[in-house]
Amino acid sequence: MKIGFLTCVPVAIGVAGYGIAFGVIANQAGLSVAEAALMSATVVAGASQLIAVELWADPIPIGAIVFTTLAVNLRYSLMGAALEPWFSHLSPKQVYGSLFLMADENWALTIRDLRTGSGRGAFLLGSGIAIWTFWVVSTVLGALAGGVIGDPTRYGFDFILVAVFVALVAELWDGRSTLLPWVVSLGTALLTASLLPGRWYILAGGIAAATLEVIRYE
Template sequence: MDTDDSPGAAVTFDREGLRTGFLTCVPVAAGVGGYGVAFGVLASQAGLSVAEAALMSATVLAGAAQIVAIELWADPVPVAAILTTVFAINLRYSLMGAALQPWFEHMRASRVYGSLFFLVDENWALTMRDLKSGSGRGAYLLGSGIAMWVFWVGSTIVGAFAGGVIGDPSQYGVDFVLAAVFVALAVELWDGNSSLVPWLVALGVSVGAAAIVPGQWYILLGGLAAAVVEVIRFDG
């Protein structure tokens, strides 16, 4: 258990936080599992074996990045293009990690980095809500992340096995699952009118950047713009 006299002193790392995070995230993870099936299908159609698709999901754990990587897959594999694109998409995790820093700064490095391995958009949102409530559950991120990992990898395997049968997953509306999950999480993260300005800035910048900048950089640019706005507002 990690304790200290500083503002992060109330943050602990125990089985209760791990269990709460896991159980709370199961419904969200189950929903994201539909997106995992879609990835497994696409991976199978791109020529990846079930084991290869499962290994990618187990080690990358980033749905949007994995889908884009599969869309770029070819023979020979365009390694540079895939790495650059995936890097751009996943840069947002640096902002998400920074948001967790006030609670995690006094935890052991092994616990922090072990938890951050399982960081995805959905369990980050749930963890931020939980920590802001004053729960002090430092293990919440790890517990919720394990739930996401189990369902993501499991659904990838299901999709990879069914790849030759399902066909195009978008015809079943599976591609909308992730958008629906994000809408639900956005409602949970809404903090009144104070949330409106950074959200609108992120929306405007990302939409504008998507029309101008190639690739997936609009995701990062929207997040950075919102972060800058928040820093300016609080410093002011």
């Protein structure tokens, strides 16, 4: 567990970058510092939290937020399932506790560690604690900074959200196989946005791309 924590610290510092951005954006969306921190502490899933505060409005579009969170995080089911062989010697309590702290970054590190045959079942937990700590603290810092910034358009801070997603795209790019599903998602989103009110185009784009992928799989 300690090894997991230490290995993950450099990665967790990167996570803190997203955390600060999330805090700023959450604050600008109208969440208090406490609410932003609560979300980071209990949801522990960066991309879906950023998308949720992007959807945030008055009144809160609850359905869109919860469904989109589900869609964005469905991948965790696969990631958790992939760890199954290494969980066999842990108690159910340890397994389900570790999974709460599972995020993309520490999952990737855990898979790498376990493939080397270390058998360190607590690696996910240790790295998860590192991620969680940095994530929550950086959210608070970002939310406090967001309050100081004031009018977001003045210094270009309104652009942070777009910038975060552009950076995420650069990170999620997985070679040429990504191109077609992304183009389909983009086209569907643009079309849906012009036809339907609200933010349903986000789910429409994602579902269209996933459907295409299921159909064309060989």
